[in-house]
Amino acid sequence: MPLFRILSLLLLCWPFMALADLRVEVKGVSGDLKRNAEAYLSIRDYVKRKDLDQATVERLHRQAGPELRESLRPFGYYNPFIDAHLEGEAPNWRATYTIDPGPRMKLTRVDIEISGDGAGDFDRAIKHMHRLLEEGDPLLHSDYDQAKSILTSVAYAKGYLDAHYVESELRVKPSDNTAEAVLHFETGAQYHFGDFTIDQGDVTDGQRLNDAFLRRYVPIKPGDVYDPQVVLNAQFALSDLGYFDSVEVQTEHDKAVDGRVPLVIKTKPRNRQHYDFGIGYGTDTGARGSVASDFRRLNQYGHSLHLETQLSQIKTEAAGEYRIPTGNKAGEMFTISGNIGEQDYKSGKSYLHGVGVGLVRLPGKWRQQPYIKYLHEESHLGLDDTTADLVxxxxxxxxxxxxxxxxxxxxxxxxxxxxxxxxxxxxxxSFVQFHGTARAAWPLMRRSRVLLRYEYGANLTGEFGRLPASQRFFAGGDDSIRGYSYQSIGPRDADGNVIGGNYLTTFSAELETRVWGNVGIAEFFDGGGVSKDPAPELHYGVGAGLRYRSPVGTIRLDFGHALDKDQPPVRLYIGVRVGL
Structure with missing residues (x-):
């Protein structure tokens, strides 16, 4: 093909090959007015389109005037002046819209009227509405919508289930820039709780829980004023028991008799048995694995059994706990427990077994558990061989x-x-032991958080040598003082073996920052010590690490440096943090 013909063809196709360039600008207004105007403009949705033609742009430009007028009305502007200009031709256009919002509508009349049996229960709600809608104020549609919703939400919360608006209008008069808000509300009768039934679904008699047992957790009292928050609390209470996959409370309003609303609580049971298997690695524990099983609904009164076995390079333990629900709160129970295990320490081993009983109570925010436990332990730490029986x-x-x-x-x-x-x-x-740990997290900007920890322990005894290993304090390791090996800090015997102490103090401060997706970095400072005296000598560690936020917790890779001279320059720690 001759060069002249090729150039001629390219020139003919040039308008179709060029990329479209559409620019849209809104002037004359700012803030919420401008943001809403831009959101209403359909032509802005085509700015990045590369297949525009002249007819489409002109059509969108014609729509812009009505769209901008509509965008100003929620703010009370019904008589704006809009200067619209479209310049250019395919493939380049520039659309400019200059807005003069004009005068704002003013509320000249606010008519709020409550009628019905519960009219006197809405005095506070009416005062709140009048603060939003006051005669002489500029019109703002969102204030009207918010005021209107106040009565419906308050009515439902107070048990007026038939409440409705007889009349609800926002009357705007653009001709004289005025508006009237008319809200007439009928409360109807106030409803009360009727009887409720608990439907446990398709379960066998052996798995069905006693109805009276379940009812003690439901806070619904027939005869009380209907309260949707109480209904929600009932749903949470039964869900928290752990016996059900789902709980749904159905209010049968249409079956109410004499103002009493019956309810049906539908439940879907969980499997009677549940098993968990875990495998992992931690610097302190080495390779580890666990097997746990829960046996739910052992009888109609909700008794359950939890069994767990943990295996690691430093610790082996099997434990079981029989749980008998008590009280009227999920989580309150009487427990019978037992365990057997062995653990490696820095300078020896310990073998133990024990049984105990406890009572879990939830009187307030604190979870309280008084208990009594029998422990038999044989421990060998350095030169100390101790056999202890403790109640x-x-x-x-x-x-x-x-x-x-x-x-x-x-x-x-x-x-x-x-x-x-x-x-x-x-x-x-004879001894008395106190052991406490406090942890806190605080957000720092959008991607960071600060983590703080403080731990203190004390044994009051005049017979330290008779204490078994599990009742002594040690420090060092992943969740203690990083930079030091696991349980390497504490008083030593004549041969230099760590044998633990009576007093423990550890603390930590950490700054964690996400740098990309779920990946983050951390810097930390740890300190603490263990001694036979109340004020132990403190050891310090600093370091940095990598973090990965996974669905099961934060995977940590830490490099800790001990500030004591006789320690290795860096220790590596691998672990998972759940919560704090």
Whole structure:
């Protein structure tokens, strides 16, 4: 093909080959007015389109005027002046819209009227509505919508299930720039709770829970004023018991008799048995695995059994707990427990077994657990060989408030345990032990969080040598003082073996920042010590690490440096953090 013909063909196709360029600009207004105007403009949705033609752009330009007028009305502007200009031709256009919003509508009349049996129950709601809609104020549609919703939400919360608006109008008069709000509301009768039934679904008699047992957890009391929050609390209460996959509370409003609303609580049971298997690796524990099983609904009164076996390079333990629900709150129970295991320490081993009973109570925010436990332990730490039999009454307190139980950005937790034993009262040594740990998380900007931890422990005893290993304090390791090996900090015997101490202090501060997706970095400072005296010598560690936020927790890879001169320059720690 001759060069001249090729050039001629390219020139003919040039208008179709060129990329379209459409620019849209809104002038004359700012803030919410401008943002809403731009959101209403259909022509802005075509700015990045490369297949535009002249007819499409002109059509969109014609639509712009009505769209901009509509965008201004929620703010009370019904008489705007809009100067619209379209310049250029295919493939380049520039659309400019200059807006003069004009005068704003003014509320000249606010007519709020409540009628019906419950008219006197809405005084506070009416005052709130008048603060939103006041004669003489500029018109704002969102204020009207918010005021209108107040009565319906309050009515439902107070049990007026038939409440409705007889008349609800926003009357705008663009001719004189005025508006009237008319809200006439009929409350109807106030409803009360009727009887409720609990439908446990298609379960066999052996798995069906006693109806009276379940009812003690339901806060619905027939005769009380219908309250949707109580209905929601009932759903949460039964869900928290752990017996059901789903709980749904159905309000049968249409079957109400004499103002009493019956309810049906439909449940879907969980499997009677549940098994968990885990495998992993931690710097302190080495390779580890676990097997756990839950046996739910052992009888009609909700008794359950939890069994768990944990295996690692330093610890082997099998434990079981029989749980008997008590009280009227999910989580309150009487427990019978037992365990057997062995653990490696820095300078020896310990073998133990024990049984105990406890009572879990939830009187407020604190989880309280008074208990009594029998422990037999044979421990060998350096030059110390100890055999102990202990009958230990104690109390455990737990307080937790987290915004996310897996990845906590804001929250705190506190765990405190006090227990002891008396020699010659079925025990081989007298002591009282206090052990407490507090943790907190605080968000720092959008991608960072600060994590804080403080731990303190104390044994009051004059017979330290008789204490078994599990009742002594050690420090060092992944969840203690990074930079030091696991349980390497503590008093030593004549041969230099770590044998633990009576007093423990550890603390940590960490800054964690996400840098890309779920990947982050962290810097930390740890400190603490263990001694036979109340004020132990402190050891410090610093370091940095990598973080990966997974569905099961934060996977941590830390490099810790101990500030003591006799320690290796860097220790590697691998673990998973759940919550705090």
């Amino acid at each position: 230990m009454p104690g109390m455990s307190l737990t307080l937790t408030e987290l915004d996310d139980s897996i990845y906590t950005r804001k929250g705190f937790s506190a765990i405190v345990d006090v227990h002891g034993a008396a020699r010659n009262v079925l025990s081989s040594v």
